[in-house]
Amino acid sequence: MINKIVPSLEAAVADIRDxxxxxxxxxxxxxMPSELMDALIAQGAKGLTVVNNNAGNADAGLAALIAAKQVRKIICSFPRQSDSWHFDKAYRAGELELELVPQGTLAERIRAAGAGIGAFFTPTAYGTLLAEGKETRRINDRDYVLEHPIHADYALIKADRGDRWGNLTYRMTARNFGPIMASAAKCTIAQVRETVELGQIDPEAVVTPGIFVKRVVRTGAAA
Amino acid sequence: MKKMDRNQMAARVARDIPEGAYVNLGIGLPTLVANHIPPGREVLLHSENGVLGIGPKPAPGKEDADLINAGKEPVTLLPGGSYFHHADSFAMIRGQHLDFCVLGAFQVSVSGDIANWHTGAPDAIPAVGGAMDLAMGARNVLVMMEHLTKSGESKLVERCTYPLTGARCVSRVYTDLAVIDIRPDGLHVVDMVEGLDLAELQRLTGVPLKRQ
Structure with a gap:
């Protein structure tokens, strides 16, 4: 019997290496999968390269992982915010490497990894600092920049409901990067509010099919 | 001459957004445009984080932390609205499915270049978000900005001195003094605030203007 549901957050992240x-x-x-972040902080893996749209907000989730000095490099589109103080401090102290990527290019690089694309041309960032040193090409009178996929060892995501085959649904705009990240990592770990029996998620409403998910861990109270 | 305030600028932009348009409003000043779309005119607002059909601000106490816009402010969803993941959201932008985006800017050049993401200062932490995708992807890129910097310099320039967000992409600029179209043959003044004439606007702007 396939059972991707793991008993605890600790077990879900236990094998993540430095x-x-x-x-x-x-x-x-x-x-933001804050409970998985807390488990990763307790687990202690260091020297991590993390990919997120931002670089942490306030003191929880990714911000806490940065504060715990477990992150070596961040790939993101929008690090600087009013509440990104942990990132700002580590970045200014030279403890963190930043790779800044336009948001749509970030999403497409993740999607490309999940879809087996070797690289792609996008018009975004052509003629700007963020395209410096990159290969460009003119296709049908438009200029494009060559971008490469972002593959990962793990994806830690937050979904709403999940079953033992790893099928997932999300809630409102909390969906954001979840589905594409799930497809782009060797091991995708989803924290869910609720685990349900097979068939309880309408197949028409499955957002992330279980093939993309290795582990599901429930964070809400037992049903 | 009386400069337009932020809401008057937003109302002026809203006048130009037609029924049925798919629109992305940038963070900050452009977000105000949503408040000035006339009732009954169906305009679909998109936000980068994965939502189409944004409704009014939630009533106090009705906010949901899972339902936000790209500025990370709580929003609501209209009946008929939808949620989608980030790659789909940026396919809407980069695939040229949006009719309009409205962006703020530090500078816009006579050739339609826009600079709005980075001051280039050595100690600044840069952040770009979806600005470069919107600048390249939306069918019409509208800019909303004050006409002059705090020290009185024109933000419409011959050539941007700040790092570019996108090249040759802006079609119209709405300032607190005027509405100006950017065309291959130069800048055309569409309208001006009351009490301002072309000579005075030209003096303040520095780059050549034509009266439409």
């Missing part, structure tokens, strides 16, 4: 590349879901705090 130096791993980790996709972390969420846009700001919506969809």
């Amino acid at each position: 130096g791993s590349t980790i996709l972390i879901g969420g846009f700001g705090t919506a969809g």
Whole structure:
């Protein structure tokens, strides 16, 4: 019997090694897998490369992981915010490497990894600092920049409901990066509010099919 | 001459957004445009984080932390609205499905270049978000900004001195003094605030203007 549901957050993240590349879901705090972040902080893996739209908000989730000095490099589109103080401090102290990527290019690089695309041309950032040193090409009178996929060892995402085959649904705009990150990592770990029996998620409403998910861990109270 | 305030600027932009348009409003000043779409005119507002059909601000106490816009402010969803993941959201932007985006800017050049993401200061932490995608992807890129910097310099310039967000992409600029179209043959003044004439606007702006 396939059972991707793991009994605890600790068990879900136990094998994450130092130096791993980790996709972390969420846009700001919506969809941020904060309970998995806490488990990763307790687990202690260091020298991580993390991919998220932001670089942590306030003191929880990714911000707490940065404060715990477990992150070596961040790939993101929008690090500087009014409440990104942990990132700002570590960045200014030279403890963190930043790779800044336009938001749509970030999403497409993740999607490309999940879809087996070798690289792609996008018009975004052509003629700007963020395209410096990159290969460009003119296609049908438009200029494009070559971008490469972002593959990862792990994806830590937050979904709403999940079953033992790993099928997932999300809630409102907390969906954001979850589905594409799930497809782009070797091991996707989803924290869910609720676990349900097979068939309880309408197949027409499955957002992330279980093939993309390795582990599901429930954070809400037992049903 | 009386400069337009932020809400008057937003109302002026809203006048130009037609029924049925798909629109992305940038963070900050452009967000105000939503408050000035006339009742009964169906305009679909998109936000980068994965929502189409944004409704009014939630009533106090009715906010949901899972329902936010790109500025991370709580929003509501209209009946008929939808949620989608980030790659789909940016396919809408980069695939040229949005009719309009409205962006703020530090500078816009006579050739339609926009600079709005980075001051280039050595100690600044840069952040870009979806600005470069919107600048390249939306069918019409509208800019909303004050006409002059705090020290009185024109934000419409011959060539941007700040790092570019996108090249040759802005079609119209709404300032607190005027509405100006950017065309291959130069800048055309569409309208001006009351009490301002072309000579005075030209003096303040520095780059050549034509009266439409």
